[in-house]
Amino acid sequence: MNIVLTLPGWQGSGPEHWQSRWEALHGFIRVEQHDWMRPLRGDWTARLQDVVLAQPAPVLLAAHSLGCLLAAWWATHSGTVDRVIGALLVAPPEIERADNRVQIPGWAPPARRRLPFRSIVVASSADPFGSLESASRLAADWGSDFVNLGARGHLNAESGLGDWPEGLALLRSLTG
Structure with a gap:
């Protein structure tokens, strides 16, 4: 498997979240942010750029929630998108919705430009955030x-995905 960077969303991903489980099981690398509670788009984007550039080879992104919007924003503004093979974008929030804008200011509107790498968006019909x-x-x-x-909720630890082998298969499909 290629180098995989996990991009958690607002408040990070706890130990039972599929991203954390994948990191423990497969050695994936979390893009740690300075402040999980008050996400600043510019800071988060700069951090992702630093981590992508620090990798010895092209990477896959495994993003959850606000991490999806981060990946799209980064791809719109980075000059090094060729370092990404593909992205699994899970449960992107509806950031323009009033309640989400209040909780996570500064992220609306989302980047809507076509991504320059293969990607899969995975969503639930019962996601409280979008x-x-x-x-x-x-x-x-x-x-x-x-x-x-x-109807699987926000596709996080509370969704009961466990190690989420179906998601891992989707991620792997991005390299084929």
Whole structure:
């Protein structure tokens, strides 16, 4: 497997989150942010740039929630997107929704430019942070394949995904 960088969302990913489990099981590398509670788009983007450039080979991104918007924002503004093979973008939030804008200011509107690498958006029809329709629109804008997992919540630890082998298979499909 290629080098995989995990991009957690707002508040990070706890020990039972699929990203944390993948890091423990497969040695994936978390892009640690300075402040998980008050995410500043510029700071998060600069940190992702630093971590991507520090890798000895091209990477895959495994993003959750706000991490999806980070990946898209970074791809829109980075001159080194050739260092990314593909991205699994799981449960992107509907950041333009009023309640989300209040909780996470400074991230709306999301980057909507087509991503310069292969990508898959995975969403749930029961995500409290974003509608299936919003995730589908982002996937279309980003040129991503789209996977609807049904009513599974925010696709985090509370969704009961465990080690999430189906997600890992989607991530691996980006290299083929």
